[in-house]
Amino acid sequence: MTLKTTRSTALAGAVALAAALTALTGCSGGGDGEAEGPGPETVKALKVCEEVLGAGGVSAARAILGDSDFRAESLPWAKVGEAMLKEARSYVPGSEDLSRSTYEPCRMSTAEGESIRRVDARVQWSVFTMDSVTVADKQRKWTKAAEDVYVQWERQPMDALVAVVPCRVPGAAAGQERELPLQVSVRSQGIGTDRETLSGKLLTPFVRDTQKRLGCQDPVTIPESLLPQ
Template sequence: MTATRSGVVAGAAALAAVTALAGCSVGGEAGGPAPETEKALAVCEEVLGAAGVSAARAALGDADFRAESVPPAQVREAMLKEARSYVPGSEDLTRSTYEPCRMSTAEGGNVRRVDARVQWSVQTMDSVTVGDKERKWAKAADDVYVRWEREPMDALVAVVPCRVPGAAAGQERELPLQVSVRSQRIGTAGETLAGGLLAPFVRDTQKRLGCQDPVTVPESLLPE
């Protein structure tokens, strides 16, 4: 598979199957988060860090706050299976997208949202290193590339190599890891928030998947 795969990112993302979320809830009777939201928040803290979740909640506000999650173990098993079934040189661009954490509020019909997504990228590591006007990937650290995507939501996306035990040789370059934090209606604060949330999310994902030779991730992945 060659670097030309990068041109199909939007189409592949639209076709990707997003794992259903669990834990949708509204506030409890006492005015605080309902038990389902509290449970989902615990998962969000696992993947994004407690400080990151606190920052996200401050940015979102309290109006009808709710959190949703997918068990990290479920995401891990599905992604490992996908990576281990990868055939080098395959032109199959189907990718499943997993959303282990989503937080949102709603006030006056305006929904604010922050979510964390992960998938195996349709990019190759070679494609993200090409500095042309189309891709606009910024090098945040060795083998760590980031960029903004503005539609349909503001999303800060990182691509890093992740060699999965039991996968074919070269999988980490041809089928790298793609991790993103997306925000909606948070304004310019959403950019700083995404930069702070994405770094711990990449580290946690590398650890959960057992990436061999994990990359070193800086404290923030906000592009300069």
């Protein structure tokens, strides 16, 4: 299953979310085979999740999500990296085009009746510039977590802890890292007060892994905690 959406407008984002929720109830990996453990697709996807979020992070997520109809889905990083590098290298400085593709290397979820508990790991090139996230803005509420590392909570349509960092891609135009920075987020649904602890545990290794896999030149140092203070 390919977990890729394009969010150029609010309407497109809503459509993508609806499609993701629909897919969540139809993909294999749980259901009647729950008593026998995760299905083969879920087992395969979990390996990708552990690569990008860390084995400890995945274990923490599973403990919070529970076992009811547990399933995992993934998009191989080879595909993610290829697509993102192509986007960065084709970016024209000063371009007014704010369309961005969003990729989900990992999604984990459980379902009990109509109740869905879910955690997504998402990555994209940000619509924000590094200059915009450094400006005090009461609506965006970006917090400086470290040098060139900015984070914020988003509450709609899902709770999300979002980090923006510069990432210079070899072969891209000069200044790409500040005009088209990297945006990495961990989104959650239905896990209540555990969302902050879990998101904080998952986001740091996810950002570090993403920088490495994209080959960011002069990668920024990511602190142990990215939870806004």
